Amino acid sequence: MNSVKKRLIPLLLVALLAGCGDRSASYSIDNPTDKPLSLTIDGKAYEVAAHDAESVSLSAGEHTMKGDVVGDIRFISYYRGRGGIINPTLGDYVIYRQSFEKVNTKSPGYQGKLDTIVLDGVPFEGTMKQSDALFIDKDWTYGVDEELPDSVTEHDNGLNNTVHNKVFRAKDFIAFFEKNADAKGYFEANRPKNPSPVVHKLTVLSPTLPPIDDPALEKLAEPLRENYAKYLKAKDASDQEALQKENFTLSMAFSRGAMAINDKTRLSPESSSQIDAFQRAIGEAYGSTALVEP
Structure with missing residues (x-):
């Protein structure tokens, strides 16, 4: 039963914490290359110098984009979106998780699990994640052109450490990594x-959620499938807000129902795996600031 609860909780958190904000989101059109970059959004041309960025605010709703790598596309920016980086080159970025330990502490606290990323065929291990998405949702304190400090001053949170994220362009991350003497x-x-x-490809979410074979679970999932399909096409901020609220309510119902089913007849590993995939797909949609239209 505990394993089922662990799988269902993230779905609720995504629905509840999909982001904070209002009807517009702030983005940074970033150019990590050595050459100028041209991009058109909603008919307006943006010229971004090499290793530079340009800010743009986009309202919740449908927009157009045209660029050499991404082509001619339509995308939707979502209500309560966090904003972030627009990555028209589809290049690699690294979001690095830095733990700052409390002075004189003997226990460093939890720093996060280690992951392995690969840049140009070279593996790097650490508390970080990699993205080459067109829209990289902001979950960092320090942007691409901000230095990661050696220390931070904060209110005492009762923990032995505090964690802040920094986003790097790939080349900048490699330089940062190699600052260590042994690297x-x-x-x-x-x-x-x-x-x-x-090869970097434009990511477009599937218009449908992954299958669930168990008939009882699938019946619970049907309202979420309808909600998801509508959300991918929602171009009005008010509609997006309503669907976000509906998603939370439906997610609660799905969780209660799935746990009740598990109490009667323990779910199979296959069903648990399908629930995981189902949740991840919903989480990716509702956790995204903007999505390319299917």
Whole structure:
């Protein structure tokens, strides 16, 4: 039963904490390359210099974009979106999780699980995640052009550490990583001699949620499927807000129903796996600031 609860809780959190804000979101059109970048949003041309960025505020609703890499697309910016980076080159970014320990503490506290990312064929391990999405949702304190400080001053939260995220362009992250004495030259030393070309593709969410084979669970899932399909097409801020609220209510009902089913007949590993996939898909949609239209 505990395993089922653990799988269902994230779905509720996504519905409840999908973001904070209002009917517009602030984005940064970022250019990590050595050449100027041209991008058109809603008919307005943006020229971004090499290794530079330009701010843009987008209202909740449908927008258009045209660029050399992404092509000619339509996308939806969502109500309560957090904003973030618009990545028209589809290049790699790294969101690094930095733990700051309390002075004189003997226990550092939880710093986050280690993950492995790969940049140009070279693996890096640490508390970080990688993204090449067109829209990278903001979950950092320090942006691409802000330095990660050596220390921070905050109110005492009763913990032995506090954690802040910093987002890096790929090249900047490599330079940051190699500041450690034992990591100097790591990237070139481990870079494949004949690396395979990295292909970055525009991510478009599936118009339908993953299947659930269990008939009872599927009956519970049907209202969420309808809600999800509407949300991917919702172009009005008021409609988006209403669907977000509805999603929370439906998610609560799904959780209660699934746990009741599990109490009567323990769910199979296959059903649990399908619930995971179902939740991740909903979480990706409702946790996104903006999405390319299917």
